[in-house]
Amino acid sequence: MPITLTIDELEPGMRLAQAVYNNAQLILAAGKTLEDWEIDGLRRRFPQITVRVGDPLLDEWVDFQDDSREQTVAVTVNRRMARMMQTVRSKLGTQTALEGPDLIALQVAVHEMMIYIQQNPVAAAMLMHMAEGSDYLQEHAANVFYLGLLIGSTIREYVYLERKRTTRARDLAVRFGMNLTPLAIGCLLHDLGMIALEPLLNKPGPLDATEREQVNRHPLLGAEMLPKQMDAVCRMVIRTHHENCCGTGYPSSVPSDSLHVFSRVIRVADAYDAGTSRRCYRQAKSAVRVLWEMSVGPLKDLYDPVVIRILTSLIQPFPIGAKIRIHDGRYVVVVRHNRKHPFRPTAIIAFDEHGNKLKKSQLRQPIDLSQNEDIRLIRYAEEDLAFLNDTVDFVAAPVSAGQAGEVDSMFNMVYP
Template sequence: MMRISVSLVEPGNVLAKPVYDGRGNVLLARGVELTGGYIRRLKDLNIQSVFIESPFDDLINYETALSDPVFTEVMKNTRHLVKLLASPRANMDLSSAQKSVEMLVDELIRNRGVLLDVSALHDYDEYTFTHCVSVCVISIIIGMSVGLSRNELALLGMGALLHDIGKTRIPVEILNKPGKLTAEEYAIMKEHTRFGYDLLRKSTTLLAAHVAFQHQEKFDGTGYPRGVKGADIHLFGRISAVADVYDALTSRRPYRQPMPGNKAYEYIWSQSGTHFDPAMVRHFCGTVAIYPNGSLVELCDGKKGLVVKQNAGWPLRPVICLLEDNRVSKIIDLMDEAQSGLVIVA
């Protein structure tokens, strides 16, 4: 199968994997032939990419660190939980969140060594709940690379899943404002970290609550709410900061289009040592696949290719099968092309 941007999908393409909505329900099943109407609907729902059947399936070993059934179940649980917690009088029963996090931790540990296909985390149509789960998954993956124990990963995951829960106390007109926030609105928005901490510290561990409190702190001390820096930011806060920003950048929002994965990756690198802990940036870069196996890509020389293998630690330079007239013309390893300047541009 081949992952392809919805903008490049053509009528007649056949789905190789189902497409889900934010409730975890199947929108389009595997084997469905896409029509113009289906494609327009996918765009309307902000689905960014889909898997389609490909004549090159024998060349691609598509690995996934997270299976569809687990991710879908966690999405459903998270959607239900966040809606419940939005009520000021909500009962802070986080047992379903704990169950979801443990499912994710166990699944990711079982698939240790498989690079995370971050783009697959956006194959759902509701940002609020997808962002919660995506930040949780990315944080756990980074935590595994750091060497955290299963118990520590569960604590980190719990905090990351609920890192933005304080936003349920922020007026929706500020949360979804299409333009730039005023100074007064931004001051209100920043309070979500304190609101989240207050909501969680009575219902979960202090470490998990600190993810909600510290995920907006910056390594150089210019973040909020306290402006702490370096190692004074808890490890969980330094991990979740990377996960939160990367997922936010690559997600579609009411006020902007998603940033391509490679550009978001470059942004994370550029902020190493200022916004982010350099060590956490290195762990992040070694555990994610910016161009997962099966991705259709375009090179700077205009040629198109299919990603067939990853180079661990170098997510921008995978192994590619060049395609000409829908046939494989050549296999190139972009690690060997560093001197030539050949890079993926889309």
């Protein structure tokens, strides 16, 4: 298995251990030996991404967690659902709302993907993020569909009990209560109302009052664009996907006790993907930063804690092979994801304080960081990880503009 490096750490002669994708399209195949011009091209087009390269010594020494299956499933789902959303957008180019025949094709595609995901279980969720291009809404819809469905599938019993509670139905049929189809369709179509507002996604400056009101209404607009035959629960998911678990959010600030479990699932999936996606108005936040903010940081009260626990078990804050600097200057390489303690993976010390690879005789067995609190993670991919080690910061963190109701940018409208 590989070491995950930034573009600036790549050198000619390194061999790609994992393919490089852009918007689910293959850029460089796994096994490719990198040349100067290819590294320059990656640096120019995708300066923010990380790349996995092979390391024969570590491969021989330690058994890395293999997440190639997770990438294959993620690419398959993203491609199919992004194409489905392209079709939806094309339809809306000639009509103001989806119609009955559109719904049938959509339901067939969603059902096929639900079966595919069920038949290809994964231990972790990988999301595809484009480094360039203008198809953000399509990619975002595909990612929210995939992550929302994985979360829902993991907590089916919780879904059933919460649906039973919120509908106040004593004898809610298990088959109905555990049916995730409305969630899946709602996740895929949740930003229908943003299609007409897409220019705002590329606005670098603050939104004015009219633009903020338009964005606030996009969940309602999206629900209105659905065909009349659409399932009422699916319509509700779209209408409430920006409502928070603490009774805030938009467009209606639904009380937490009344918020449907599907609304809580899509809220988490939508926020996570939005926070980790790069847009013109700001760089993507890292997976570790967003997971920390949503689970134990200043945003934790916005989300259902049960759903958040599942999110942190599915998403790897640090990818397998991540090279992380620790407190004494040396570097560890992530070997396995820790589902119970996601910010404390299993890792092996593989580089000295000068960044030089350790010799085979210097290597020791991987360390479960959840059992070794003395090892502090300091920096990964140029990001300061002090927030992981300082429990005071997030308690005293100031409320963001989005939480305070003083929304002035597109980013604050989509994350948290």
